[in-house]
Amino acid sequence: MGKNIVALMMQEYESFTRSERKIADYVLEHQQETQYISITDLSAECEVAVSTVSLFCRKLGLAGFNDFKLELARAALPAVPEASQSSGEITWEDSTGQVMGKVLHAAQDALNNAYHMLSETALERAADLIQRARQVVCLGQGNHSVVALAAWAQFSTTSPKFKTIQDSHMQTVVLATLSPEDAVLYFSYSGATHEVLEAAEVIRNRGARLILVTRYLNSPASAYADTVLLCGPNEQPFQFGSSSALMAQLYVVEVLLSEFIRRDPETAERSRQSVGKALTKKCV
Known part of the structure; x- marks a missing residue:
């Protein structure tokens, strides 16, 4: 794109x-x-349809809204790197020690924000759904598939009803065979990808329950969810899945796991004892 997106919008405004x-x-x-x-x-802010926003982006020669946000971020980039000691942004002038400190503060901020964003009512609802479910499938795409895998690894030590699938085709197979007694724990920062919307549609058609962990309460996928667990920092468009967002989601996993165990500590302890004995045989 020749002109930056701001200049292009002003040029095309009359049209x-x-x-x-x-x-x-x-x-x-x-x-x-x-x-x-x-x-x-x-x-919602502009009081127009979502399709109007998409058409607006394409009218500017962009592929879609995410592409629009990338161009908007590119237009805001400074021409020359600037030092920023107080904002927490890492710059080329920072020392290694300063980078270590700023990353630490970013991680602390991510966890603090996750704590304040997480609704107690939504968490209790999620714990109810997990506790009653016949099986719980932990899913995610891209970077968030790592969180889904971590969630399964944690929960599977407490109960055999948890599973995860990394391959997208096999995810569809599993979702297509869900029952109304099943639940899906889905991790998606935006809640607005084709994958999560397709999965949500299948989950609804099967009558299963959807627990969505996302940054945006009003995301398209939230309309399908039985409960939404909010967490995550404001990611810059060029971050493409920040570690801070992953840490925030892992915090939600840990809280949800703790609440699940708290409700039935005897069963969780028996399962963990069995897992522990089996794993000790793998140690040298």
């Missing part, structure tokens, strides 16, 4: 429809905030 001008006006006034907002939230 926009009334609804598209609402979007442009909001973005021009909230350039920083728009980099972190979901397409659903932007449509």
Whole structure:
């Protein structure tokens, strides 16, 4: 793209429809905030349909809303690197020690934000669904498949009803055979990918329960969820799955696991004792 996205919006402003001008006006006034907002939230702020936002992005020659956010972030990049000692941003002028400190503070902030974002009511609802479920499938895509794997590894020591699948085709197979007694614990930062929406549709059709761990309460996938566990920092468009977002989701996993064990400590302890004895045979 030749011109940056801000300049292009201003150049094309007169050709926009009334609804598209609402979007442009909001973005021009909230350039920083728009980099972190979901397409659903932007449509709500501008009082236009989600499809209008998508058409607006394509009218600017972009593939979609995520592409739009990338260009918006690119337009905001400084021409010359600037030192930032107080904001926590890592710069080329930082020493190794400063990088270590800033990463530590970012991790602490991510966990603190996750604690404040997580709803006690939503967590109790999730624990209820997991406790009653015949089986619980832990799923995620991309970086979040790692969190799903970690969740399964943790929960599987307490009960045999937990499973995970990494291959996308096998995920579809498992989802297509769910029953109303089953639950899915799905990790998705945006809650707005094709994969999570396709999975949510299958889960709903099978009558199973969906527990969604995401950053955005009003994400498209949230409409399918029986409960939504909010967590995660504001990711910059160029981060493509930050470690802070993964840490926030792992915090939710740990809290949910602790609540699950608290409700039936005897069963969890028996399972963990059995797992522990088996694993000791693998130690040298």
